Amino acid sequence: MHPKFLTKLQQHLSKEFVLTDPQKCWPYGTDGTQCFFMPETVVLPKTHDDVVFITRLCNEYEIPLVPRGAGSGAVGGAVPIHGGIVMSMMRMHNIVSIDHENRVMIAEPGITNLAIQIAAKKHNLFWAPDPGSREYCSLGGNLAHNSSGPRAIKYGTVRENVLALKAVTGNGDTIHTGAYTTKNVVGYDLTRLLIGSEGTLATITEATLKLLPLPKKQMTLRALYRSIEGATTAVTQIMGQAELPSALEFMDKTTVDLVRQYGGVDLPQGVEALLLIGIDGNDHSINDVVSIIQEASKTSDLMTIDIAKDEQESQKLWQARRRISPSLRHVAPKKINEDIVVPVSKIPALLKALEKLSKQYGITIVSFGHAGNGNIHVNLMYDPDNKLQAAHVDECLQKVFTIVLNLNGSLSGEHGIGLSKQAFITQEVDEHSLNLMRQIKQVFDPKGILNPGKIFPANSPPL
Amino acid sequence: MHPKFLTKLQQHLSKEFVLTDPQKCWPYGTDGTQCFFMPETVVLPKTHDDVVFITRLCNEYEIPLVPRGAGSGAVGGAVPIHGGIVMSMMRMHNIVSIDHENRVMIAEPGITNLAIQIAAKKHNLFWAPDPGSREYCSLGGNLAHNSSGPRAIKYGTVRENVLALKAVTGNGDTIHTGAYTTKNVVGYDLTRLLIGSEGTLATITEATLKLLPLPKKQMTLRALYRSIEGATTAVTQIMGQAELPSALEFMDKTTVDLVRQYGGVDLPQGVEALLLIGIDGNDHSINDVVSIIQEASKTSDLMTIDIAKDEQESQKLWQARRRISPSLRHVAPKKINEDIVVPVSKIPALLKALEKLSKQYGITIVSFGHAGNGNIHVNLMYDPDNKLQAAHVDECLQKVFTIVLNLNGSLSGEHGIGLSKQAFITQEVDEHSLNLMRQIKQVFDPKGILNPGKIFPANSPPL
Numbered sequence: 011m012h013p014k015f016l017t018k019l020q021q022h023l024s025k026e027f028v029l030t031d032p033q034k035c036w037p038y039g040t041d042g043t044q045c046f047f048m049p050e051t052v053v054l055p056k057t058h059d060d061v062v063f064i065t066r067l068c069n070e071y072e073i074p075l076v077p078r079g080a081g082s083g084a085v086g087g088a089v090p091i092h093g094g095i096v097m098s099m100m101r102m103h104n105i106v107s108i109d110h111e112n113r114v115m116i117a118e119p120g121i122t123n124l125a126i127q128i129a130a131k132k133h134n135l136f137w138a139p140d141p142g143s144r145e146y147c148s149l150g151g152n153l154a155h156n157s158s159g160p161r162a163i164k165y166g167t168v169r170e171n172v173l174a175l176k177a178v179t180g181n182g183d184t185i186h187t188g189a190y191t192t193k194n195v196v197g198y199d200l201t202r203l204l205i206g207s208e209g210t211l212a213t214i215t216e217a218t219l220k221l222l223p224l225p226k227k228q229m230t231l232r233a234l235y236r237s238i239e240g241a242t243t244a245v246t247q248i249m250g251q252a253e254l255p256s257a258l259e260f261m262d263k264t265t266v267d268l269v270r271q272y273g274g275v276d277l278p279q280g281v282e283a284l285l286l287i288g289i290d291g292n293d294h295s296i297n298d299v300v301s302i303i304q305e306a307s308k309t310s311d312l313m314t315i316d317i318a319k320d321e322q323e324s325q326k327l328w329q330a331r332r333r334i335s336p337s338l339r340h341v342a343p344k345k346i347n348e349d350i351v352v353p354v355s356k357i358p359a360l361l362k363a364l365e366k367l368s369k370q371y372g373i374t375i376v377s378f379g380h381a382g383n384g385n386i387h388v389n390l391m392y393d394p395d396n397k398l399q400a401a402h403v404d405e406c407l408q409k410v411f412t413i414v415l416n417l418n419g420s421l422s423g424e425h426g427i428g429l430s431k432q433a434f435i436t437q438e439v440d441e442h443s444l445n446l447m448r449q450i451k452q453v454f455d456p457k458g459i460l461n462p463g464k465i466f467p468a469n470s471p472p473l
Numbered sequence: 474m475h476p477k478f479l480t481k482l483q484q485h486l487s488k489e490f491v492l493t494d495p496q497k498c499w500p501y502g503t504d505g506t507q508c509f510f511m512p513e514t515v516v517l518p519k520t521h522d523d524v525v526f527i528t529r530l531c532n533e534y535e536i537p538l539v540p541r542g543a544g545s546g547a548v549g550g551a552v553p554i555h556g557g558i559v560m561s562m563m564r565m566h567n568i569v570s571i572d573h574e575n576r577v578m579i580a581e582p583g584i585t586n587l588a589i590q591i592a593a594k595k596h597n598l599f600w601a602p603d604p605g606s607r608e609y610c611s612l613g614g615n616l617a618h619n620s621s622g623p624r625a626i627k628y629g630t631v632r633e634n635v636l637a638l639k640a641v642t643g644n645g646d647t648i649h650t651g652a653y654t655t656k657n658v659v660g661y662d663l664t665r666l667l668i669g670s671e672g673t674l675a676t677i678t679e680a681t682l683k684l685l686p687l688p689k690k691q692m693t694l695r696a697l698y699r700s701i702e703g704a705t706t707a708v709t710q711i712m713g714q715a716e717l718p719s720a721l722e723f724m725d726k727t728t729v730d731l732v733r734q735y736g737g738v739d740l741p742q743g744v745e746a747l748l749l750i751g752i753d754g755n756d757h758s759i760n761d762v763v764s765i766i767q768e769a770s771k772t773s774d775l776m777t778i779d780i781a782k783d784e785q786e787s788q789k790l791w792q793a794r795r796r797i798s799p800s801l802r803h804v805a806p807k808k809i810n811e812d813i814v815v816p817v818s819k820i821p822a823l824l825k826a827l828e829k830l831s832k833q834y835g836i837t838i839v840s841f842g843h844a845g846n847g848n849i850h851v852n853l854m855y856d857p858d859n860k861l862q863a864a865h866v867d868e869c870l871q872k873v874f875t876i877v878l879n880l881n882g883s884l885s886g887e888h889g890i891g892l893s894k895q896a897f898i899t900q901e902v903d904e905h906s907l908n909l910m911r912q913i914k915q916v917f918d919p920k921g922i923l924n925p926g927k928i929f930p931a932n933s934p935p936l
Contacts, residue, residue, distance in 0.1 A: 109816070109818075110713075111709060111713065111816075111817070111818040112816040112817055112818050113712075114816070155658055156656075156657075156658040157658075158656065162655070162656060163655075166629070166633060167655075167656055169632075169662065169665065170629060170632075170633045179905070179909070183905040184903075184905065185903060185905045185906045185909065186903050186906065187906060189814065189882070189883040189901075190816055190881045190882070190883075191814040191815065191816060191846065191847050191848070191881075191882060191883050191886070192625070192626075192630075192814075192846045192847070193619075193621065193625060193630055193814050193843070193846045193847075193848045193883075193886035193887055194619075194814060194883045194885070194886060195618055195619040195620075195669040195885050195886065195887060195888070195889050195890075196883055196884050196885050196889075196890060196894075196898060196901050196902060197890065197898060197902050197906070197907065197910050197928060198666055198669065198670055198674075198910045198913055199632065199662075199665045199666055199668065199669055199670075200906060200909065200910070202632065202662045202665035202666070203661055203662055203665070203666050205662065206658040206661065206662055207661050207662075211661075223713075223714060223715035223717075224715070225715055226715065246574060249576075250573075250574065250686075251686060252686035252687070252688055252689065252755065253755065254686075291758075292715065292716065292761065292765075294757075294758070294761045295754075295757070295758040295761055295762075298755065298757045298758055299758075302755075351652065351654040351655075351656050351657060352654065353572070353574075353575040353577070353653055353654060354574070354575055355572075355574035355575050380656070383654065383655045383656045384654050384655070384656075385654070385656045418653045418654075419652070419653070419654060420652035420653075420654050420656075420657045420659055421659050422657070422658050422659050423654070423656035423657060423658065424656055424658060425658070426658050426659075427658075427659060427660065431659075435659060435660060438652075438659050439659060439660050440647075440648060440649050442642070442646040442647065442648045443648045443649065443650060443660070443663060444660065446642070446648065446663065446916060446917065447660050447661045447663070449916040450661055450913060450916060453909060453912040453913060453916060454909065465660060
């Protein structure tokens, strides 16, 4: 790295926010996956102007610049595979404004999802996206990967809940996309283009979030099934009527066992699948919706369906749900965690095919997730020390993706492509579209400094 | 036009679908505005492959290609200002599939919005966007301008209700964007990039629409106010609570007079503003919502609030609402119809400022529209034969836009930019963003054949 480059950085930001000591840089080299690449330098901007300065400098010296949120991403999206600068956005964690009359919050990318929810709640509002990692994941990460969590089923994903963005392109230009209003069609939709672009097009420095009125009442239902088919049929039935739940989470047997073991939730034996159903509404309407959804949950393999006794039991269930992913890592530290999506009616076919695959390869496959959107988190619990498993896990994963795509599904619902899935993207995205995306990348980031080596296949042909 | 070009067109499409006779081409030279440009040739493709063939040919001969739906657009988006080919999509009006289990419809762009609704209704589903022109406007036009109508308040705009697109870029490449699922983050969001791009990036040949369950019951409330402030305060109150109406339409006094005169709706004297409120829900919940919204509608200037007696009265009110725009044209054939947006809390300030402007310029300004989204249709009822009005109408319009932007609003909610607003776009979109948009246009359409001369300012500098 050019010494002048570093001097200029240190002149602009205080020294304590330009990290070069490997020990200090080290934590910024990984994310929610196990991959690690050492950043050469880590910078921690505090303002939009800092981001402009850093980006211009990196652009001038052609040094890779990897924007980074809380580092909880699941696809290696925030790791600096070509070295260079990691730019942690975590010092930019302010709420710029809350406008309760128009239900709009403007926030910086370093704020956690939970902090957004807490601030919104004071105005009887909420922001729809709430990934399982909401306690520590950052807004910037939610925007980068369109990470939306369980409530997307009723309230949409990040793309449906952001109105406008302020961002810095690869050559350091500031852009303002979208509008402060819920309707807007003035030129091309750059807002949604940036959402889900995983930091490869521009660094978001402010997001204008569409908030929603907090429902007066929330309830949790827990339905236990003797078979997977029983549960998945119920999912299709629930999604086939007008009153949508605010969450519809599926857990297979292994997940149920984990929740029992690590979550401290009392569950009877013989449960092959569980649905965790969130319902919201006002004091009057909620009981209606509860009985409608209870009715829709009934299949021949239903064991019991219960309303969480109280807020405490409800919290316990959701807490257990949020802990599934970390708990699974205890069992299989090297597990491969995918977040594929299939049309809701194809969930039974997906799970049946996964079961077959699991037997064929001798690899336990654990499935749980946002069944209402068909967004299932599929975990291949392989042991790298088991040579047979290790030799076939890639083949098994490829088969998972083939099954998903044959069911008219998608490779990722909310984790993104990053590093982990770039080898597979051409199986879903056609050549012309991928080529357009590559050229769009070049338009926003002519020197290719922003988060290089992500999304696009590594050995993809030049434009 | 090169004779070989025409021969090739006629060899591919049957002669009856390649129009060259000026009399037959003439209707394709205008749209919902008064501007007219004569197409040199009109083609009417029937299949995706036809569109590919036509586009490749136009690209080869560098001939402008203007895709066109029903021609009801409000900004001259579909007129061939540089001549060339107009490609009417109205023969491509098939529903490719309806998947009621997953609530998805795939349809071609020439289908009318109403035909979509009728087909969806058979499965107890609906597509949220329903512009006032829904009886004749096409899906393609809805996609081109993100035109969403009243229900956007509760169910979102076109962008929130489309999952995937099949389209043909400027050089004739076929692309498939998005996915069949409600969650998806695999590469950049080309779906939303095309929605609202007014036919300048690619021609959409199939759209995968997200349908919603049809509410079991619908009701219409009509609230009459002695003052504009009374009504706009009620709008803020209604939008400030959790139970959203499915439509919240505002009419000012002039509009009320029109509805009385042309719509055959009986309304008392002294009404200065009217709110037409749509509410949907199930048999039980709807009465709750009605009483909540009735309560929220109360301000000191409320005269009466009534529930439409029956379906017939309700239909009469909505029919009258949909006829406002055509009726206004009877009164002022050359009226300028804008569809600006402001944050809901700024509607009172907007209307006050418009009243002042109206007095200042002696031009009647009629305002009505989707108050719940702050999307107000502002009509400057000027008479071109009145020299004083004609001399100042442009200045007045500029002041309208300045007011809107100062209130943190946007130039267009659902009409788009097209030809009519291209001179103003730089007032809302910053230079860097506009430059990115221009370069994106070049990526999708390297020779600039697709709907040239739209959106971007006419005398904008080269890249």
